[in-house]
Amino acid sequence: MTGQKTVPSVFINKTHIGGCDKTVQAHKDGHLQQLLAAESESYDYDLIVIGGGSGGLACSKESASLGKKVMVLDYVVPTPKGTSWGLGGTCVNVGCIPKKLMHQTALLRTALQDARSLGWEFSEQVSHNWETMKTAVNNYIGSLNWGYRVSLRNKNVNYVNAYAEFVEPHKIKATNKRGKETFYTAARFVLATGERPRYLGIPGDKEYCITSDDLFSLPYCPGKTLVVGASYVSLECGGFLAGLGLDVTIMVRSILLRGFDQEMADRAGDYMETHGVKFLRKFVPVKVEELEPGTPGRLKVTAKSTETGEIIEGEYNTVLIAVGRDACTEKIGLDKAGVKVNPKNGKIPVNDEEQTNVPHIYAIGDILEGKWELTPVAIQAGRLLARRLYSGSATKVYHSLFWPLEFTVPNRDNNRSYAKIICHKLDNERVIGFHYLGPNAGEVTQGFGAAMKCGITKEQLDTTIGIHPTCAEIFTTMEVTKSSGGDITQAGC
């Protein structure tokens, strides 16, 4: 019918484009985008993103700035204890950010001890007020939640605070807090629903125990705490609670930090042990009972040895479960859209382009099969996916102002730290100049110095996964060139 005798033979909405060369040409002159845009005219949106966490926000904002009509839905199902939070996902509300702020609080206790050795004299009686810390951390998170809402509005992304589930391959149902249901359609979807903490499935776990989802906004000091699990979440939370001066025991079924270098994991364990954290190894809890309600109350934990079957009992004020996290893919109607999920772990397999088995549905972030569960990974995946879908052009990046996390709560020097790189345009944007005004400048510069010696380019910096939350990660996300005169202040994390 077309007269074309070769493959590929490309059609869009019944319009014949041609073979490979003609398709590439159509992409270059914009004709292809026009035809694809026409394809999505019959839908409410070009793109609907389910989940407003690290990945979902990055993808929705980038897509909107490339001229697409975008909606993002974010809804937090409260924990069994009733805890919930605002827009921004795990990292901002119950992950990286509050964790590092509480870790920072614990470090200050060490700094106080160090200070005495260096001549600072102050009362022997130094105490920590959990409520003050919690309020300060939560206020900071509240400001980030607000910042995200504002930036979505500024980028013309329609944000809806509702739980989304597929009812058809191109249609979702959104249910808000009051139970009101609304239906939306889109040409494409991005799944970015993240993960939530796993429970033990033993008597008393959901009634009496908490998870990291509750810890960072716990209204009272947890007191004597049993942390169950050997994940990084477990060790980090146990570490900062002990650093605040609490009596902390970590119950470990087998090894610390499965999947990590075991020499480093054991060294981390030894270090924690010498700094006051107790470990109960080769035990699993079998039952948690309440001895006395309160804030905190008293709990009895019965545990069993994984080697001898011995039963032991212990009394704690708080039991924090940190035994892993499950992908939020079970209740979002993926069967109605035909998206395949690994039945063993609920994770979604995707190809190199983050595309699921259903071509118009993509997935990013923690829900992906076999990918790292880290904020900068989710952010980068979201941004790059949007660019692949809607543009194909690369952005030039040179400088940025930023606000170190350490400065946020004490309210020090908002957006005064500054990062700048100079790239050689005619030499593949090789980085030839590096400037940094911020905390730990020597440490930061030393690492990048080695990279520059090896000839690092801007593109390589952009594809480097940041370590979050740090100051140095700013160099992996800089987007504004000096000559553009664009705004270089940072709004969120």
Ligand SMILES: Cc1cc2nc3c(=O)[nH]c(=O)nc-3n(C[C@H](O)[C@H](O)[C@H](O)COP(=O)(O)OP(=O)(O)OC[C@H]3O[C@@H](n4cnc5c(N)ncnc54)[C@H](O)[C@@H]3O)c2cc1C
């Ligand atoms: C305690 C802790 C500490 C961590 N520390 C670090 C760290 O130091 N550095 C680091 O890089 N990473 C850290 N992480 C990991 C990091 O938080 C995650 O990798 C990152 O948040 C994943 O982003 P995401 O977009 O995949 O999902 P998320 O950020 O989890 O966002 C998913 C969002 O989707 C919402 N949602 C789910 N289902 C629906 C639905 N059906 N409808 C609407 N909304 C829905 C969720 O409520 C959530 O808001 C930490 C995690 C934890 C738990």
